[in-house]
Amino acid sequence: MELKPNVPSGPLEKKWERHKFDIKLVNPANKRKYTVIVVGSGLAGAGAAASLAELGYKVQCFCYQDSPRRAHSIAAQGGINAAKNYKNDGDSVWRLFYDTVKGGDFRSREANVYRLAEVSVNIIDQCVAQGVPFAREYGGLLDNRSFGGAQVSRTFYARGQTGQQLLLGAYQALERQIGLGQVEMYSRHEMQELVVVDGKARGIVARDLVTGETKTHLGDAVVLATGGYGNVFYLATYAKGCNTTAIWRAYKKGAAFANPCFTQIHPTCIPVSGEYQSKLTLMSESLRNDGRIWVPKTKGDQRAPNQIPKEDRDYYLERMYPSFGNLVPRDVASRAAKRVCDEGRGVGPTGYGVYLDFHDAIGRLGKAKIEEKYGNLFEMYERITGENPYDVPMRIYPATHYTMGGLWVDYNLMSTIPGLFVLGEANFSDHGANRLGASALMQGLADGYFVIPYTMGNYLAREKLTPVADSHPEVRAAEDAVAARTKRLLSAGGSRPAASFHRELGRIMWEHCGMERDKKGLEHGMGKIPGLREEFWKNLRVPGSGAELNQSLEVAGRVADFLELGELMCLDALERDESCGCHYRTEHQMPDGEAKRDDAHFCHVAGWEYTGDGKKPIRNVEPLTFENVDLAVRSYK
Amino acid sequence: MHITLRVWRQKDAKSEGRFVTYEATDVNEHMSFLEMLDVVNEGLVAKGEEPIAFDHDCREGICGTCGFVINGKPHGPRPRTTVCQLHMRFFKDGDVLTIEPWRADAFPVVKDLVVDRSAFDRIIAAGGFISTAIGGAQDANGIPVRKEDSDLAMDAAACIGCGACVAACPNAAAMLFTSAKVSHLALLPQGQPERPDRVRSMVARMDAEGFGTCTNHNECEAACPKGIRVEFIARMNADYVKAGASAGRRAGGAPESAG
Numbered sequence: 054m055e056l057k058p059n060v061p062s063g064p065l066e067k068k069w070e071r072h073k074f075d076i077k078l079v080n081p082a083n084k085r086k087y088t089v090i091v092v093g094s095g096l097a098g099a100g101a102a103a104s105l106a107e108l109g110y111k112v113q114c115f116c117y118q119d120s121p122r123r124a125h126s127i128a129a130q131g132g133i134n135a136a137k138n139y140k141n142d143g144d145s146v147w148r149l150f151y152d153t154v155k156g157g158d159f160r161s162r163e164a165n166v167y168r169l170a171e172v173s174v175n176i177i178d179q180c181v182a183q184g185v186p187f188a189r190e191y192g193g194l195l196d197n198r199s200f201g202g203a204q205v206s207r208t209f210y211a212r213g214q215t216g217q218q219l220l221l222g223a224y225q226a227l228e229r230q231i232g233l234g235q236v237e238m239y240s241r242h243e244m245q246e247l248v249v250v251d252g253k254a255r256g257i258v259a260r261d262l263v264t265g266e267t268k269t270h271l272g273d274a275v276v277l278a279t280g281g282y283g284n285v286f287y288l289a290t291y292a293k294g295c296n297t298t299a300i301w302r303a304y305k306k307g308a309a310f311a312n313p314c315f316t317q318i319h320p321t322c323i324p325v326s327g328e329y330q331s332k333l334t335l336m337s338e339s340l341r342n343d344g345r346i347w348v349p350k351t352k353g354d355q356r357a358p359n360q361i362p363k364e365d366r367d368y369y370l371e372r373m374y375p376s377f378g379n380l381v382p383r384d385v386a387s388r389a390a391k392r393v394c395d396e397g398r399g400v401g402p403t404g405y406g407v408y409l410d411f412h413d414a415i416g417r418l419g420k421a422k423i424e425e426k427y428g429n430l431f432e433m434y435e436r437i438t439g440e441n442p443y444d445v446p447m448r449i450y451p452a453t454h455y456t457m458g459g460l461w462v463d464y465n466l467m468s469t470i471p472g473l474f475v476l477g478e479a480n481f482s483d484h485g486a487n488r489l490g491a492s493a494l495m496q497g498l499a500d501g502y503f504v505i506p507y508t509m510g511n512y513l514a515r516e517k518l519t520p521v522a523d524s525h526p527e528v529r530a531a532e533d534a535v536a537a538r539t540k541r542l543l544s545a546g547g548s549r550p551a552a553s554f555h556r557e558l559g560r561i562m563w564e565h566c567g568m569e570r571d572k573k574g575l576e577h578g579m580g581k582i583p584g585l586r587e588e589f590w591k592n593l594r595v596p597g598s599g600a601e602l603n604q605s606l607e608v609a610g611r612v613a614d615f616l617e618l619g620e621l622m623c624l625d626a627l628e629r630d631e632s633c634g635c636h637y638r639t640e641h642q643m644p645d646g647e648a649k650r651d652d653a654h655f656c657h658v659a660g661w662e663y664t665g666d667g668k669k670p671i672r673n674v675e676p677l678t679f680e681n682v683d684l685a686v687r688s689y690k
Numbered sequence: 691m692h693i694t695l696r697v698w699r700q701k702d703a704k705s706e707g708r709f710v711t712y713e714a715t716d717v718n719e720h721m722s723f724l725e726m727l728d729v730v731n732e733g734l735v736a737k738g739e740e741p742i743a744f745d746h747d748c749r750e751g752i753c754g755t756c757g758f759v760i761n762g763k764p765h766g767p768r769p770r771t772t773v774c775q776l777h778m779r780f781f782k783d784g785d786v787l788t789i790e791p792w793r794a795d796a797f798p799v800v801k802d803l804v805v806d807r808s809a810f811d812r813i814i815a816a817g818g819f820i821s822t823a824i825g826g827a828q829d830a831n832g833i834p835v836r837k838e839d840s841d842l843a844m845d846a847a848a849c850i851g852c853g854a855c856v857a858a859c860p861n862a863a864a865m866l867f868t869s870a871k872v873s874h875l876a877l878l879p880q881g882q883p884e885r886p887d888r889v890r891s892m893v894a895r896m897d898a899e900g901f902g903t904c905t906n907h908n909e910c911e912a913a914c915p916k917g918i919r920v921e922f923i924a925r926m927n928a929d930y931v932k933a934g935a936s937a938g939r940r941a942g943g944a945p946e947s948a949g
Contacts, residue, residue: 104824119745120811122851123753139831175827182827184820184880186844193834211844217752218847225819232815240808263800292747326720329729332749433751436768436775437722502824550735552728596740601702602801604743605735 054309056660056675059463060164065681066146069168072464073507077514084109087513088272090257092244092299094121096216096223096494097477098278100501103226106235108506113270114227114236115259117243117294117607122224125280125292126497129216130337130430132198132208133180133494135173140197144205146170151682153492156202156382157457157485158634158650159684160312160658162677164464165483172503173495177209179502183222187211198426201338202382202489202689213337213429219494223501239270243607244299245538246531247275247306247473248521254303254473255521258531260539262607265600267535269528271521273513274472276505277303278497281456281478283316285615285622286567287559289453290322290335296611297618300460300479308468309660309673311461311481313618314626317488317635318568319454320386323437323447324406333452334437336409336430338490341379341386343414343423344447346370348407352397358408358446369393377689384487384635384648385689387451391568392646394450401448410446451568455493457484457635458625461660461675465508466500469660472512476500481658486634539599542609547592551609554589558582558612558619566623571639575627579620586616621661621670628672631655634687643686652684691717691783695730697742698790700799703806707799709788712742719779723766724749724756726778743802749774751915754850757857758803759790764854764913772852772915792853794862796900807853809899810867816895817888818871820880833879843877846870848916858913861902866910868896869926870918876929886933893930 061072079087087110091102094116102114116124136149149170154161177195181187187209188196197206211218230236241262248256248269256271282297283289304310321336347366354361369389371378381389390407393399400406415423420443424431431442438448459482460468460475468475477497484492521528565578589612597603631651632641641649650656658675693714700707714730721729724746731741747755751772758773760766766776781787789803797805835843847870855866872889875881881888904923911920 100824107823118747118753118755119807120851122811122814123747123755125748125753128748128750128752137830175825177830178827179822179824181830181833182820182822182880184843184875184878186840186847186874186878187830188844189835189837189840191837193836193840194831211847214752214848217850218844221847225814226822226824228811228815229819229821231811238811240811292753293749294747327718329718329721329725331722331725331728334750432770433775436751436771437777439777439779506824548736550732552732594735594738596735596738602743602804605741 054469054662054671054673056309056461056469056658056673057463058162058675059465060162061464065163065167068164069171076507076511079510079514081109085111087111088113089274089276089509090270090272091115091276091278092257093124093278093280093479094224094227095124095126095278095280095477096220096497097501098124098276099220099223099227100498101276101278101476101505102236103223103230104502104506105509106230112230112236113239113272115239115242115244115257117241117262119241121227121238121240122221124220125295126220126494127217128292129494130213130335131339132200132210132215132491133176133219134200134207134491135177135209135495136170136207137174137177139195140206142205144207148205149173149207152203153483153489154485154682155685155687156489157487158648158687159485159652159656159679160633160677161483161485163679163681168504169483169496169499172499175503176495176498180219180222183226185211185218185222198339199342199380200490201341201380201386208491210339213427216494219498223498245302245535247303248528248531249306249470250521250525250527253471253516253518256528258535260535263602265598265603267532269523269532271523271528273518274474274509276474276476277460277479278476278501279479281459282618283453283456285558285619286453286562287555288325288330288333290319290333293332296614298611298614300475301614301618303460303468303470303473305663306470307663308470308473309461309662310458310621311658311660312458312625313622313661314566314629314636315457315486315634316453317383317455317457318387318451320383320390320451321409321449322452323434324401324403324450334433335452335454336434336447336449338383340409340427340430343418343426344379344409344411345413346379346407346409348393348398348400358400358410367393367398374689381689382487382489384637387568388637390451406448406450408446409449411442412446415443455488457482457486457488461658465511466504467508467512472516474505474509476505486636538610539606541590542593542606542613543595543599545590545593545595547594549592549594551593551595551605551612554585554593555612555615557585558616561585562619562622566626569637569639570626572627575623579623579627582616582620582623589613589616625659625661629655629659656684691719691778691781693717693726693781694786696786696788699742699802702801703798717778719777721778722749723773723776723778743804745804746774751775752850754852757792757852757854759792759857761788764792764857765915770915770917792857794856794901796862796864797853797856805853809901810851810853810864812899813864813868813892813895814871817884817891818875820875821884835878839877843874846874846877846918846922849918850916852915854913854915855910856901858909859902860907860909861905863904864896864901865904865923865926866914866918866920868892869922872926872929873922876925885929889926889929889933
């Protein structure tokens with residue numbers, strides 16, 4: 054398989070403009086003749102469904118939740134970046150582009166990242182037009198805050214609920230199209246299989262989660278906007294339902310899976326409290342603007358945090374990275390936290406935690422200002438931990454939060470299967486080996502609102518697609534595969550619930566393919582997963598039937614796919630024999646412990662090609678060329 | 691901690707439901723209510739019984755998926771807290787808790803504690819938006835908004851659409867939900883052109899879905915996990931009266947066209 058990025062020629066800043074002119078258009082009267090299937094209703098999915106419907110395409114949109122408004126984009130707290138330069142602090146499209154490429158440790162595609170930075174300004178305009186209540190200053194203009202990995206204030210926000218407000222904007226645009234009859238919405242439906250006919254994506258098989266009925270939905274193109282796969286770690290900041298099934302089914306139908314080992318660990322989450330823990334809760338990174346991170350200087354210091362005088366505290370980020378301080382990128386902050394805890398200086402009952410302290414900020418700005426900025430986050434923290442962060446420093450620890458890896462896409466966001474487009478976190482994205490804060494919302498909306506409306510038209514205008522009959526052998530085969538799989542899950546006949554396998558997989562992944570990785574550990578992890586998978590199929594128990602709402606069956610199906618994906622992630626991490634961004638191989642580090650890239654051998658995207666169950670997938674490569682930035686050593690000192 | 695649960699079990703929309711008693715043993719005070727139910731469910735699966743179906747997703751109180759009634763209170767006893775963020779430290783050893791789904795004609799039970807809230811989506815589809823097409827928006831700072839208005843709009847927009855307001859209301863009214871969206875958009879300059887049509891269409895859809903009417907019990911505000919205030923209902927009512935005066939401007943009428 055060839056990974057052809059299809060990046061337009063010409064200077065970087067003219068590529069998207071030129072591409073938009075060069076692409077073929079679909080005549081307005083013809084658009085209604087095309088049906089586009091969109092899976093997922095987060096920022097990317099709802100954005101795509103709404104904007105394609107506005108153009109006149111017929112859209113069918115699917116989500117597993119009971120309403121499209123519940124997609125996990127809703128949980129993003131901190132904000133969305135845009136190169137508006139409203140603060141006159143030196144921001145520009147070029148700087149946002151550069152920060153993102155550098156933040157991603159030079160493992161992203163220049164042209165995609167530039168386009169992302171370019172359309173970022175349109176996103177804010179669009180959202181304001183939709184009525185998104187962004188924070189404002191007293192003069193009535195939009196307020197900004199700063200965020201990790203940047204030295205300018207370019208982050209727009211709506212209290213600590215930016216994702217919610219952006220998603221509701223997209224959801225409302227989507228509901229408007231549903232009301233107009235342009236979008237047919239299928240809530241409580243989960244994609245089970247991709248239908249590929251004559252090498253092109255033409256539909257999906259979906260299960261109605263209420264009745265259990267599986268049905269094929271055919272169209273002219275398929276858009277997957279199904280989010281990331283971080284729940285492979287079991288404990289993550291994702292919603293419980295987030296899964297890899299849609300992209301994994303597509304991978305097994307021929308879509309290359311790019312950089313699966315690039316998973317981001319977020320530095321500011323509430324630490325684990327016990328075995329029953331079902332998920333981890335993130336505290337917005339924006340807290341690092343005003344909170345200071347520290348641990349005791351000496352190992353085993355059992356004093357209460359307020360009893361530890363300043364001279365006995367180690368504000369380790371400020372010490373190690375004086376120019377970025379507490380605002381270093383996520384991967385750097387996460388590893389530093391892990392190290393101080395591994396040294397035995399961690400805090401809290403488990404010893405896996407560091408303090409995030411607002412005492413100084415409250416002294417400087419007053420409690421009222423802190424409450425205005427972070428009130429809801431403080432409230433959430435207190436609700437979960439029973440501790441009041443205005444009085445006692447928060448305890449935080451890193452947790453899996455985002456996956457930069459995902460299905461490989463070209464400049465048009467099309468996968469290696471023609472007609473299969475992948476948007477948002479589900480694609481391998483514009484974030485390289487590490488994503489900067491407030492950039493996920495930006496990418497989701499950029500893909501959904503501003504990229505796919507153009508590139509979808511280009512695809513449909515160029516292809517000669519003939520209708521596919523429901524009785525087509527490929528359709529039948531996909532339906533049969535789904536039926537067989539469901540039957541197998543229901544009839545495994547063992548005694549363990551799917552969640553117990555998921556927890557076990559999560560422990561393997563966190564230990565061997567987590568924040569720090571090495572050859573031995575990865576090989577060990579890879580060795581363990583097939584046995585766990587075998588045990589799953591032998592000893593799984595799913596009560597109930599396939600012809601009803603069956604949440605155990607839903608979970609089991611998702612866990613089955615995670616059990617396969619986990620192995621590919623370890624393999625990818627093993628074969629990427631360098632450190633870069635989030636992917637930290639302990640064998641490859643600078644003398645000061647920073648990630649050491651190997652640009653001579655690994656300045657590329659790895660796109661994995663499925664070759665059959667039990668067979669080693671093929672590692673294809675898309676070389677990355679940097680014509681506009683120098684491959685520098687990432688430094689935040 | 692040992693907790694006794696009386697849980698509403700109902701196979702599907704058509705079947706009769708009943709309360710079934712379960713014992714939750716070794717409950718840890720740091721567990722969330724849903725984590726406590728996870729443990730109960732894993733025990734049921736191990737015994738070959740069907741687990742209790744309940745809706746949940748983000749488990750951080752923002753997606754609005756979860757929710758059921760605990761001892762007569764939607765989302766349980768803690769103010770401004772969804773069940774996913776309700777921790778067991780607020781209960782005590784030996785508590786007997788009755789758990790049932792949202793009760794409202796407009797929210798039919800799907801299974802056990804799961805209800806169908808799609809009526810909320812249809813209320814939004816009837817007018818809970820600003821009709822702007824993607825692309826071509828003016829510069830964001832070209833529309834200044836008074837900070838007070840913007841903050842108040844945000845207060846209303848914080849609604850998570852969980853349905854607790856309906857479950858709490860003796861009339862199963864959806865006024866708090868609907869008024870939150872009407873107010874959010876009516877408070878912003880961008881929302882003005884469609885303001886009268888919006889409130890008429892959304893209220894008409896709300897009535898058509900079978901929600902009750904508001905008789906000022908204010909139970910909705912007490913139950914709302916996001917602290918949405920009943921003053922938004924007053925705002926909506928005022929808007930509705932005003933919109934009546936300009937009724938019929940749009941040919942065809944919006945409620946019917948919203949389908």
